[in-house]
Amino acid sequence: MSAPAISVESLTGTTSSELASAAVKSGGCASSSCGSSRKPDDMDPAIWDKIKDHPCFSEEAHHYFARMHVAVAPACNVQCNYCNRKYDCANESRPGVVSEKLTPDQALRTVVAVANEVPQLSVLGIAGPGDACYDWEKTKATFQRVANEIPDIRLCISTNGLALPDHVAELADMNVDHVTITINMVDPEIGAKIYPWIFYDHRRYGGIEAARILHERQMSGLEMLSKRGILTKINSVMIPGVNDEHLIEVNKWVKERGAFLHNVMPLISDPAHGTHYGLTGQRGPHPIEIKALQDRLEGGAKLMRHCRQCRADAVGLLGEDRGQEFGLGRVPGEITYDGSKREAYRELVAHERLDHVKAKSDAIDVVKAAGSGKSLLVAVTTKGGGRVNEHFGHAKEFQVYAASPDGISFVGHRKVEQYCLGGWGKDAILDGIVAALEGIDVVLCAKIGNCPKDQLAAAGIRASDAYAHDYIETAISAIYAAASGAPASAATA
Ligand code: CLF
Ligand code: SF4
Numbered sequence: 001m002s003a004p005a006i007s008v009e010s011l012t013g014t015t016s017s018e019l020a021s022a023a024v025k026s027g028g029c030a031s032s033s034c035g036s037s038r039k040p041d042d043m044d045p046a047i048w049d050k051i052k053d054h055p056c057f058s059e060e061a062h063h064y065f066a067r068m069h070v071a072v073a074p075a076c077n078v079q080c081n082y083c084n085r086k087y088d089c090a091n092e093s094r095p096g097v098v099s100e101k102l103t104p105d106q107a108l109r110t111v112v113a114v115a116n117e118v119p120q121l122s123v124l125g126i127a128g129p130g131d132a133c134y135d136w137e138k139t140k141a142t143f144q145r146v147a148n149e150i151p152d153i154r155l156c157i158s159t160n161g162l163a164l165p166d167h168v169a170e171l172a173d174m175n176v177d178h179v180t181i182t183i184n185m186v187d188p189e190i191g192a193k194i195y196p197w198i199f200y201d202h203r204r205y206g207g208i209e210a211a212r213i214l215h216e217r218q219m220s221g222l223e224m225l226s227k228r229g230i231l232t233k234i235n236s237v238m239i240p241g242v243n244d245e246h247l248i249e250v251n252k253w254v255k256e257r258g259a260f261l262h263n264v265m266p267l268i269s270d271p272a273h274g275t276h277y278g279l280t281g282q283r284g285p286h287p288i289e290i291k292a293l294q295d296r297l298e299g300g301a302k303l304m305r306h307c308r309q310c311r312a313d314a315v316g317l318l319g320e321d322r323g324q325e326f327g328l329g330r331v332p333g334e335i336t337y338d339g340s341k342r343e344a345y346r347e348l349v350a351h352e353r354l355d356h357v358k359a360k361s362d363a364i365d366v367v368k369a370a371g372s373g374k375s376l377l378v379a380v381t382t383k384g385g386g387r388v389n390e391h392f393g394h395a396k397e398f399q400v401y402a403a404s405p406d407g408i409s410f411v412g413h414r415k416v417e418q419y420c421l422g423g424w425g426k427d428a429i430l431d432g433i434v435a436a437l438e439g440i441d442v443v444l445c446a447k448i449g450n451c452p453k454d455q456l457a458a459a460g461i462r463a464s465d466a467y468a469h470d471y472i473e474t475a476i477s478a479i480y481a482a483a484s485g486a487p488a489s490a491a492t493a
Pocket of ligand 1: 067318
Protein backbone atom coordinates (compact mmCIF):
# COMPACT_ATOMS: atom_id res chain seq x y z
CA MET A 1 0.00 0.00 0.00
CA SER A 2 1.66 3.23 -1.06
CA ALA A 3 1.12 6.54 0.69
CA PRO A 4 -1.30 9.07 -0.82
CA ALA A 5 0.11 12.27 -2.33
CA ILE A 6 -0.99 14.13 0.80
CA SER A 7 -1.54 12.09 3.90
CA VAL A 8 -2.99 12.58 7.35
CA GLU A 9 0.51 12.45 8.84
CA SER A 10 1.49 15.70 7.11
CA LEU A 11 -1.48 17.81 8.09
CA THR A 12 -0.43 19.54 11.28
CA GLY A 13 0.59 23.09 10.53
CA THR A 14 -1.27 23.32 7.21
CA THR A 15 -3.91 25.92 6.47
CA SER A 16 -7.59 25.04 6.35
CA SER A 17 -7.75 25.44 2.57
CA GLU A 18 -4.75 23.12 2.16
CA LEU A 19 -6.53 20.60 4.35
CA ALA A 20 -9.71 20.85 2.29
CA SER A 21 -7.74 20.43 -0.90
CA ALA A 22 -5.93 17.42 0.60
CA ALA A 23 -9.29 15.84 1.34
CA VAL A 24 -10.35 16.18 -2.28
CA LYS A 25 -7.04 14.90 -3.68
CA SER A 26 -7.10 11.79 -1.51
CA GLY A 27 -10.68 10.98 -2.37
CA GLY A 28 -12.40 12.51 0.67
CA CYS A 29 -15.63 14.41 0.16
CA ALA A 30 -17.76 16.88 2.00
CA SER A 31 -21.00 14.91 1.79
CA SER A 32 -22.24 13.20 4.93
CA SER A 33 -22.63 9.88 3.13
CA CYS A 34 -18.90 9.22 3.35
CA GLY A 35 -18.12 11.37 6.35
CA SER A 36 -17.69 8.67 9.00
CA SER A 37 -15.38 5.71 9.18
CA ARG A 38 -16.63 2.15 9.20
CA LYS A 39 -17.56 0.76 12.58
CA PRO A 40 -16.46 -2.68 13.71
CA ASP A 41 -19.24 -5.05 12.62
CA ASP A 42 -19.94 -6.38 16.11
CA MET A 43 -20.33 -3.01 17.83
CA ASP A 44 -23.51 -1.15 18.72
CA PRO A 45 -23.60 1.90 16.37
CA ALA A 46 -24.36 4.26 19.29
CA ILE A 47 -21.24 3.10 21.12
CA TRP A 48 -19.11 3.29 18.00
CA ASP A 49 -20.30 6.85 17.50
CA LYS A 50 -19.06 7.71 21.00
CA ILE A 51 -15.62 6.11 20.71
CA LYS A 52 -14.67 6.53 17.06
CA ASP A 53 -12.84 9.80 17.64
CA HIS A 54 -11.77 9.27 21.26
CA PRO A 55 -8.05 8.43 21.35
CA CYS A 56 -8.23 6.64 24.71
CA PHE A 57 -11.47 4.70 24.26
CA SER A 58 -10.52 3.43 20.77
CA GLU A 59 -7.08 2.09 19.96
CA GLU A 60 -7.71 2.76 16.28
CA ALA A 61 -8.73 6.38 16.95
CA HIS A 62 -5.48 7.10 18.77
CA HIS A 63 -3.66 7.09 15.45
CA TYR A 64 -5.77 10.04 14.27
CA PHE A 65 -7.18 12.03 17.17
CA ALA A 66 -5.71 14.08 19.98
CA ARG A 67 -6.75 14.93 23.51
CA MET A 68 -5.92 17.90 25.62
CA HIS A 69 -6.13 18.24 29.39
CA VAL A 70 -6.69 21.47 31.28
CA ALA A 71 -5.41 21.64 34.86
CA VAL A 72 -8.40 23.43 36.41
CA ALA A 73 -9.17 21.10 39.34
CA PRO A 74 -6.31 21.03 41.88
CA ALA A 75 -8.24 20.06 45.04
CA CYS A 76 -8.57 16.41 46.11
CA ASN A 77 -10.57 14.48 48.72
CA VAL A 78 -8.41 11.35 48.84
CA GLN A 79 -4.78 10.63 49.69
CA CYS A 80 -3.22 7.88 47.60
CA ASN A 81 0.11 6.42 48.68
CA TYR A 82 1.41 6.91 45.13
CA CYS A 83 0.65 10.63 45.02
CA ASN A 84 2.46 13.72 46.18
CA ARG A 85 0.19 16.74 45.78
CA LYS A 86 3.12 18.76 44.45
CA TYR A 87 2.80 16.67 41.30
CA ASP A 88 0.02 15.74 38.86
CA CYS A 89 -2.68 13.28 39.81
CA ALA A 90 -0.91 9.97 39.42
CA ASN A 91 -4.27 8.26 38.86
CA GLU A 92 -4.30 9.57 35.34
CA SER A 93 -0.98 11.23 34.80
CA ARG A 94 2.71 10.64 34.85
CA PRO A 95 4.05 12.46 37.89
CA GLY A 96 5.48 15.78 36.79
CA VAL A 97 4.75 19.30 37.91
CA VAL A 98 1.81 20.90 36.10
CA SER A 99 3.17 23.93 34.34
CA GLU A 100 0.15 26.13 35.10
CA LYS A 101 -3.09 25.77 36.97
CA LEU A 102 -5.87 27.46 35.00
CA THR A 103 -9.10 29.22 35.82
CA PRO A 104 -12.11 28.18 33.70
CA ASP A 105 -11.74 31.35 31.60
CA GLN A 106 -8.04 30.73 31.03
CA ALA A 107 -8.84 27.12 30.19
CA LEU A 108 -11.36 28.23 27.56
CA ARG A 109 -8.81 30.48 25.86
CA THR A 110 -6.25 27.68 25.86
CA VAL A 111 -8.68 25.14 24.42
CA VAL A 112 -9.68 27.55 21.63
CA ALA A 113 -6.02 28.23 20.82
CA VAL A 114 -5.31 24.49 20.59
CA ALA A 115 -8.46 23.78 18.56
CA ASN A 116 -7.45 26.47 16.05
CA GLU A 117 -3.97 24.99 15.60
CA VAL A 118 -4.21 21.23 16.24
CA PRO A 119 -6.68 19.76 13.74
CA GLN A 120 -6.58 16.34 15.42
CA LEU A 121 -8.11 17.70 18.65
CA SER A 122 -11.28 15.78 19.51
CA VAL A 123 -11.40 15.47 23.32
CA LEU A 124 -11.08 17.83 26.26
CA GLY A 125 -10.23 16.00 29.47
CA ILE A 126 -9.98 17.13 33.09
CA ALA A 127 -7.57 14.75 34.77
CA GLY A 128 -6.04 16.41 37.78
CA PRO A 129 -3.86 17.64 39.29
CA GLY A 130 -6.60 16.92 41.89
CA ASP A 131 -10.04 15.37 41.46
CA ALA A 132 -12.43 16.63 38.77
CA CYS A 133 -15.57 15.64 40.74
CA TYR A 134 -14.41 16.99 44.10
CA ASP A 135 -13.29 20.32 42.56
CA TRP A 136 -16.63 20.26 40.78
CA GLU A 137 -17.50 23.93 40.29
CA LYS A 138 -14.31 24.54 38.28
CA THR A 139 -14.82 21.38 36.23
CA LYS A 140 -18.42 22.32 35.48
CA ALA A 141 -17.65 25.96 34.63
CA THR A 142 -14.87 24.87 32.26
CA PHE A 143 -17.00 22.31 30.44
CA GLN A 144 -19.91 24.74 30.08
CA ARG A 145 -17.72 27.46 28.58
CA VAL A 146 -15.95 25.10 26.17
CA ALA A 147 -19.12 23.26 25.04
CA ASN A 148 -20.70 26.62 24.30
CA GLU A 149 -17.80 27.66 22.09
CA ILE A 150 -16.85 24.30 20.50
CA PRO A 151 -20.01 22.15 20.59
CA ASP A 152 -18.50 19.12 18.85
CA ILE A 153 -15.63 18.60 21.27
CA ARG A 154 -15.98 15.49 23.46
CA LEU A 155 -15.83 16.07 27.22
CA CYS A 156 -14.07 13.57 29.44
CA ILE A 157 -13.20 13.41 33.15
CA SER A 158 -11.03 11.31 35.37
CA THR A 159 -11.95 10.83 39.04
CA ASN A 160 -11.13 8.78 42.12
CA GLY A 161 -14.91 8.17 42.35
CA LEU A 162 -15.54 9.40 45.90
CA ALA A 163 -17.61 12.43 44.85
CA LEU A 164 -18.79 10.90 41.56
CA PRO A 165 -22.30 9.78 42.59
CA ASP A 166 -23.14 13.39 43.49
CA HIS A 167 -22.51 14.58 39.93
CA VAL A 168 -23.63 11.83 37.55
CA ALA A 169 -26.89 13.63 36.69
CA GLU A 170 -25.04 16.85 35.87
CA LEU A 171 -22.44 14.97 33.83
CA ALA A 172 -25.25 13.48 31.78
CA ASP A 173 -26.91 16.90 31.38
CA MET A 174 -23.62 18.33 30.08
CA ASN A 175 -23.23 15.45 27.57
CA VAL A 176 -20.08 14.16 29.22
CA ASP A 177 -20.09 10.68 27.75
CA HIS A 178 -16.65 9.42 28.84
CA VAL A 179 -15.63 9.00 32.47
CA THR A 180 -12.57 7.32 33.97
CA ILE A 181 -12.67 6.03 37.56
CA THR A 182 -9.48 4.88 39.23
CA ILE A 183 -10.35 1.66 41.06
CA ASN A 184 -7.44 -0.11 42.70
CA MET A 185 -9.34 -2.49 44.97
CA VAL A 186 -12.71 -3.99 45.80
CA ASP A 187 -11.53 -5.28 49.20
CA PRO A 188 -11.23 -2.53 51.85
CA GLU A 189 -8.41 -4.40 53.60
CA ILE A 190 -6.33 -4.01 50.47
CA GLY A 191 -7.64 -0.46 50.04
CA ALA A 192 -6.30 0.47 53.48
CA LYS A 193 -2.78 -0.28 52.20
CA ILE A 194 -3.28 2.16 49.30
CA TYR A 195 -5.30 5.03 50.83
CA PRO A 196 -4.24 6.44 54.24
CA TRP A 197 -7.27 8.73 54.40
CA ILE A 198 -10.26 10.17 52.58
CA PHE A 199 -12.30 13.33 53.22
CA TYR A 200 -16.01 12.60 52.94
CA ASP A 201 -19.18 14.21 54.23
CA HIS A 202 -17.28 16.98 56.05
CA ARG A 203 -14.89 14.70 57.92
CA ARG A 204 -11.74 12.71 57.51
CA TYR A 205 -11.77 8.89 57.63
CA GLY A 206 -8.79 6.53 57.79
CA GLY A 207 -7.95 2.85 57.56
CA ILE A 208 -10.42 0.18 56.47
CA GLU A 209 -13.42 2.46 57.03
CA ALA A 210 -12.03 4.99 54.54
CA ALA A 211 -11.41 2.27 51.96
CA ARG A 212 -14.89 0.80 52.48
CA ILE A 213 -16.59 4.16 51.88
CA LEU A 214 -14.44 4.80 48.81
CA HIS A 215 -15.22 1.33 47.45
CA GLU A 216 -18.98 1.74 47.93
CA ARG A 217 -18.98 5.17 46.29
CA GLN A 218 -16.91 3.90 43.35
CA MET A 219 -19.27 0.98 42.70
CA SER A 220 -22.32 3.19 43.06
CA GLY A 221 -20.88 5.80 40.66
CA LEU A 222 -19.99 3.14 38.10
CA GLU A 223 -23.50 1.64 38.23
CA MET A 224 -25.10 5.08 37.87
CA LEU A 225 -22.96 5.89 34.83
CA SER A 226 -23.71 2.53 33.20
CA LYS A 227 -27.47 3.05 33.69
CA ARG A 228 -27.22 6.37 31.86
CA GLY A 229 -25.19 4.96 28.98
CA ILE A 230 -22.07 6.99 29.86
CA LEU A 231 -18.97 5.04 28.82
CA THR A 232 -16.71 4.27 31.75
CA LYS A 233 -13.07 3.32 31.72
CA ILE A 234 -11.49 1.91 34.88
CA ASN A 235 -7.87 2.76 35.57
CA SER A 236 -6.10 0.49 38.05
CA VAL A 237 -2.62 1.19 39.34
CA MET A 238 -0.77 -2.13 39.59
CA ILE A 239 1.18 -2.22 42.86
CA PRO A 240 3.26 -5.40 43.18
CA GLY A 241 2.61 -7.28 46.41
CA VAL A 242 -0.35 -5.03 47.27
CA ASN A 243 -3.05 -5.37 44.59
CA ASP A 244 -1.47 -7.15 41.60
CA GLU A 245 -3.31 -10.48 42.03
CA HIS A 246 -6.36 -8.64 43.36
CA LEU A 247 -6.82 -6.75 40.06
CA ILE A 248 -8.26 -9.97 38.60
CA GLU A 249 -11.13 -9.59 41.10
CA VAL A 250 -11.39 -5.87 40.31
CA ASN A 251 -11.71 -6.69 36.61
CA LYS A 252 -14.64 -9.04 37.34
CA TRP A 253 -16.46 -6.51 39.53
CA VAL A 254 -16.19 -3.67 37.03
CA LYS A 255 -17.19 -5.86 34.11
CA GLU A 256 -20.34 -6.93 35.98
CA ARG A 257 -21.18 -3.27 36.56
CA GLY A 258 -20.89 -2.25 32.93
CA ALA A 259 -17.36 -0.81 32.60
CA PHE A 260 -16.42 -0.33 28.95
CA LEU A 261 -12.63 -0.62 29.34
CA HIS A 262 -10.10 -1.62 31.99
CA ASN A 263 -6.69 0.04 31.92
CA VAL A 264 -3.99 -1.51 34.13
CA MET A 265 -1.24 1.04 34.68
CA PRO A 266 2.15 0.51 36.33
CA LEU A 267 2.82 2.16 39.68
CA ILE A 268 5.36 4.96 39.25
CA SER A 269 7.30 5.20 42.51
CA ASP A 270 10.44 7.22 41.86
CA PRO A 271 11.71 8.32 45.31
CA ALA A 272 12.43 11.74 43.78
CA HIS A 273 8.67 12.36 43.60
CA GLY A 274 8.40 12.17 47.38
CA THR A 275 5.39 9.83 47.51
CA HIS A 276 4.82 7.39 50.38
CA TYR A 277 5.48 4.43 48.11
CA GLY A 278 8.53 6.13 46.57
CA LEU A 279 10.02 6.88 49.98
CA THR A 280 9.30 3.44 51.44
CA GLY A 281 10.81 1.46 48.58
CA GLN A 282 7.59 0.06 47.08
CA ARG A 283 8.57 -0.93 43.57
CA GLY A 284 6.52 -0.59 40.41
CA PRO A 285 5.88 -3.61 38.15
CA HIS A 286 8.22 -4.60 35.32
CA PRO A 287 6.71 -4.38 31.81
CA ILE A 288 6.70 -8.17 31.62
CA GLU A 289 4.60 -8.35 34.83
CA ILE A 290 2.06 -5.87 33.43
CA LYS A 291 1.81 -7.87 30.21
CA ALA A 292 1.42 -11.14 32.13
CA LEU A 293 -1.43 -9.66 34.18
CA GLN A 294 -3.08 -8.20 31.07
CA ASP A 295 -2.89 -11.61 29.41
CA ARG A 296 -4.59 -13.20 32.43
CA LEU A 297 -7.33 -10.56 32.23
CA GLU A 298 -8.17 -11.37 28.60
CA GLY A 299 -11.79 -12.50 28.39
CA GLY A 300 -12.87 -10.19 31.22
CA ALA A 301 -13.59 -6.46 30.88
CA LYS A 302 -12.03 -5.27 27.61
CA LEU A 303 -8.49 -4.02 28.13
CA MET A 304 -6.87 -0.75 27.12
CA ARG A 305 -3.24 -1.28 26.19
CA HIS A 306 -2.33 2.03 24.58
CA CYS A 307 -2.39 4.36 27.62
CA ARG A 308 0.58 6.71 27.87
CA GLN A 309 0.05 7.87 31.50
CA CYS A 310 -0.05 11.44 30.24
CA ARG A 311 0.33 14.65 32.23
CA ALA A 312 -2.61 16.60 33.62
CA ASP A 313 -1.85 19.36 31.11
CA ALA A 314 -0.97 17.16 28.09
CA VAL A 315 -1.85 18.32 24.55
CA GLY A 316 -1.66 16.33 21.32
CA LEU A 317 -1.79 12.77 20.06
CA LEU A 318 -1.20 10.17 22.79
CA GLY A 319 2.53 9.86 23.21
CA GLU A 320 3.27 13.45 22.26
CA ASP A 321 2.99 16.47 24.49
CA ARG A 322 2.62 19.91 22.95
CA GLY A 323 1.44 21.56 26.16
CA GLN A 324 4.43 23.91 26.27
CA GLU A 325 3.39 25.44 22.92
CA PHE A 326 0.12 26.58 24.47
CA GLY A 327 1.19 28.02 27.81
CA LEU A 328 -0.84 31.03 28.98
CA GLY A 329 1.94 33.40 27.93
CA ARG A 330 1.55 32.21 24.34
CA VAL A 331 -2.24 32.35 24.12
CA PRO A 332 -3.79 35.69 23.03
CA GLY A 333 -5.92 37.55 25.60
CA GLU A 334 -8.82 37.54 23.13
CA ILE A 335 -9.27 34.65 20.75
CA THR A 336 -12.10 33.42 18.51
CA TYR A 337 -12.70 29.80 17.61
CA ASP A 338 -12.06 28.91 13.96
CA GLY A 339 -13.16 25.32 13.26
CA SER A 340 -12.09 25.17 9.63
CA LYS A 341 -8.88 23.16 10.21
CA ARG A 342 -10.62 20.58 12.37
CA GLU A 343 -13.47 20.18 9.87
CA ALA A 344 -11.15 19.73 6.89
CA TYR A 345 -9.03 17.26 8.84
CA ARG A 346 -12.08 15.16 9.72
CA GLU A 347 -13.06 14.89 6.08
CA LEU A 348 -9.62 13.65 5.15
CA VAL A 349 -9.47 11.24 8.09
CA ALA A 350 -12.86 9.76 7.23
CA HIS A 351 -11.48 8.67 3.86
CA GLU A 352 -8.10 7.61 5.23
CA ARG A 353 -9.67 5.44 7.93
CA LEU A 354 -11.75 3.53 5.38
CA ASP A 355 -8.59 2.89 3.40
CA HIS A 356 -6.75 1.86 6.58
CA VAL A 357 -9.48 -0.57 7.68
CA LYS A 358 -9.27 -2.30 4.28
CA ALA A 359 -5.43 -2.37 4.35
CA LYS A 360 -5.45 -3.77 7.89
CA SER A 361 -7.89 -6.51 6.97
CA ASP A 362 -5.78 -7.43 3.92
CA ALA A 363 -2.63 -7.46 6.05
CA ILE A 364 -4.17 -9.81 8.61
CA ASP A 365 -5.22 -12.15 5.78
CA VAL A 366 -1.61 -12.15 4.52
CA VAL A 367 -0.29 -13.07 7.98
CA LYS A 368 -2.82 -15.86 8.43
CA ALA A 369 -2.17 -17.19 4.92
CA ALA A 370 1.59 -17.29 5.50
CA GLY A 371 1.04 -20.69 7.13
CA SER A 372 3.75 -20.08 9.68
CA GLY A 373 3.70 -20.92 13.36
CA LYS A 374 6.02 -17.99 14.06
CA SER A 375 5.41 -14.99 16.27
CA LEU A 376 7.19 -11.69 15.65
CA LEU A 377 7.37 -8.63 17.87
CA VAL A 378 7.68 -5.53 15.70
CA ALA A 379 8.49 -2.03 17.00
CA VAL A 380 7.32 0.83 14.78
CA THR A 381 8.09 4.55 14.73
CA THR A 382 5.09 6.66 13.78
CA LYS A 383 3.87 10.20 14.10
CA GLY A 384 0.24 9.31 13.47
CA GLY A 385 -2.12 8.27 10.72
CA GLY A 386 -1.43 4.58 11.35
CA ARG A 387 1.66 4.67 9.13
CA VAL A 388 5.37 3.97 9.44
CA ASN A 389 6.30 7.62 9.10
CA GLU A 390 8.79 8.68 11.76
CA HIS A 391 12.59 8.65 11.48
CA PHE A 392 14.35 6.34 13.92
CA GLY A 393 16.37 9.25 15.30
CA HIS A 394 13.30 11.40 15.98
CA ALA A 395 11.24 8.79 17.82
CA LYS A 396 10.38 9.27 21.48
CA GLU A 397 8.50 6.00 21.61
CA PHE A 398 8.08 2.78 19.65
CA GLN A 399 4.66 1.24 19.14
CA VAL A 400 4.87 -2.53 19.54
CA TYR A 401 2.81 -5.01 17.54
CA ALA A 402 2.67 -8.79 17.68
CA ALA A 403 2.27 -10.76 14.44
CA SER A 404 1.33 -14.42 14.83
CA PRO A 405 -0.87 -17.03 13.17
CA ASP A 406 -3.80 -15.26 14.91
CA GLY A 407 -3.16 -11.98 13.05
CA ILE A 408 -1.65 -8.63 14.04
CA SER A 409 -2.33 -6.87 17.32
CA PHE A 410 -1.13 -3.77 19.13
CA VAL A 411 0.51 -4.78 22.41
CA GLY A 412 1.91 -1.57 23.86
CA HIS A 413 4.61 1.02 23.52
CA ARG A 414 8.16 1.59 24.74
CA LYS A 415 9.33 5.07 25.62
CA VAL A 416 12.86 6.14 24.68
CA GLU A 417 14.97 9.28 24.57
CA GLN A 418 15.20 10.94 21.17
CA TYR A 419 18.44 9.68 19.58
CA CYS A 420 19.09 12.38 17.01
CA LEU A 421 19.23 15.96 18.27
CA GLY A 422 20.55 18.78 16.09
CA GLY A 423 21.61 16.38 13.37
CA TRP A 424 23.80 14.18 15.60
CA GLY A 425 23.06 10.88 17.29
CA LYS A 426 24.33 10.26 20.82
CA ASP A 427 25.90 6.88 21.61
CA ALA A 428 24.66 6.74 25.20
CA ILE A 429 21.09 7.35 24.05
CA LEU A 430 21.40 4.67 21.41
CA ASP A 431 22.53 2.20 24.09
CA GLY A 432 19.37 3.04 26.03
CA ILE A 433 17.15 2.55 22.97
CA VAL A 434 18.68 -0.84 22.21
CA ALA A 435 18.07 -1.85 25.84
CA ALA A 436 14.46 -0.60 25.65
CA LEU A 437 13.89 -2.74 22.56
CA GLU A 438 14.82 -5.99 24.31
CA GLY A 439 12.77 -8.87 22.91
CA ILE A 440 11.86 -7.03 19.70
CA ASP A 441 12.54 -8.91 16.46
CA VAL A 442 12.16 -6.13 13.89
CA VAL A 443 12.16 -2.31 13.94
CA LEU A 444 10.27 -0.50 11.18
CA CYS A 445 10.84 3.21 10.64
CA ALA A 446 10.72 5.84 7.89
CA LYS A 447 14.51 6.31 7.84
CA ILE A 448 17.48 4.91 9.75
CA GLY A 449 21.23 5.45 9.47
CA ASN A 450 23.87 2.73 9.28
CA CYS A 451 25.21 3.30 12.78
CA PRO A 452 21.96 2.58 14.69
CA LYS A 453 21.07 -0.14 12.20
CA ASP A 454 24.36 -1.95 12.85
CA GLN A 455 24.05 -1.60 16.61
CA LEU A 456 20.53 -2.99 16.54
CA ALA A 457 21.72 -5.87 14.34
CA ALA A 458 24.46 -6.64 16.87
CA ALA A 459 21.67 -6.98 19.47
CA GLY A 460 19.77 -9.36 17.20
CA ILE A 461 17.20 -6.78 16.05
CA ARG A 462 16.66 -6.24 12.35
CA ALA A 463 15.81 -2.65 11.31
CA SER A 464 14.26 -1.59 8.02
CA ASP A 465 13.13 1.63 6.38
CA ALA A 466 11.95 -0.16 3.25
CA TYR A 467 8.29 0.30 4.24
CA ALA A 468 8.40 4.04 4.87
CA HIS A 469 4.90 5.63 4.81
CA ASP A 470 3.09 2.30 4.41
CA TYR A 471 0.31 1.44 6.82
CA ILE A 472 1.80 -0.22 9.90
CA GLU A 473 -0.10 -3.49 9.45
CA THR A 474 0.76 -3.66 5.74
CA ALA A 475 4.45 -3.31 6.52
CA ILE A 476 4.28 -5.90 9.31
CA SER A 477 2.47 -8.39 7.09
CA ALA A 478 5.17 -8.08 4.42
CA ILE A 479 7.92 -8.65 7.00
CA TYR A 480 6.03 -11.58 8.53
CA ALA A 481 5.34 -13.26 5.19
CA ALA A 482 8.98 -12.85 4.14
CA ALA A 483 10.21 -14.28 7.46
CA SER A 484 7.86 -17.22 6.97
CA GLY A 485 9.13 -17.90 3.47
CA ALA A 486 5.74 -17.08 1.92
CA PRO A 487 5.74 -16.12 -1.78
CA ALA A 488 6.56 -12.48 -2.53
CA SER A 489 3.09 -11.97 -4.02
CA ALA A 490 1.54 -12.83 -0.67
CA ALA A 491 3.96 -10.55 1.12
CA THR A 492 2.97 -7.56 -0.96
CA ALA A 493 -0.73 -8.28 -1.38
FE1 CLF B 1 -7.67 12.44 29.18
FE2 CLF B 1 -8.12 10.22 30.41
FE3 CLF B 1 -10.09 11.38 29.05
FE4 CLF B 1 -8.05 10.23 27.79
S1 CLF B 1 -6.10 10.50 29.06
S2 CLF B 1 -9.11 12.18 30.84
S3 CLF B 1 -9.56 9.19 29.05
S4 CLF B 1 -8.90 12.27 27.40
FE5 CLF B 1 -5.81 8.39 28.00
FE6 CLF B 1 -3.77 9.66 29.02
FE7 CLF B 1 -4.05 7.09 29.50
FE8 CLF B 1 -5.71 8.81 30.56
S5 CLF B 1 -3.68 8.02 27.51
S6 CLF B 1 -3.53 8.71 30.97
S7 CLF B 1 -6.26 6.87 29.55
FE1 SF4 C 1 -3.39 12.31 44.13
FE2 SF4 C 1 -5.27 11.82 42.32
FE3 SF4 C 1 -5.00 10.21 44.48
FE4 SF4 C 1 -5.98 12.71 44.71
S1 SF4 C 1 -6.94 10.96 43.60
S2 SF4 C 1 -4.42 11.74 46.01
S3 SF4 C 1 -4.75 13.86 43.22
S4 SF4 C 1 -3.51 10.45 42.81
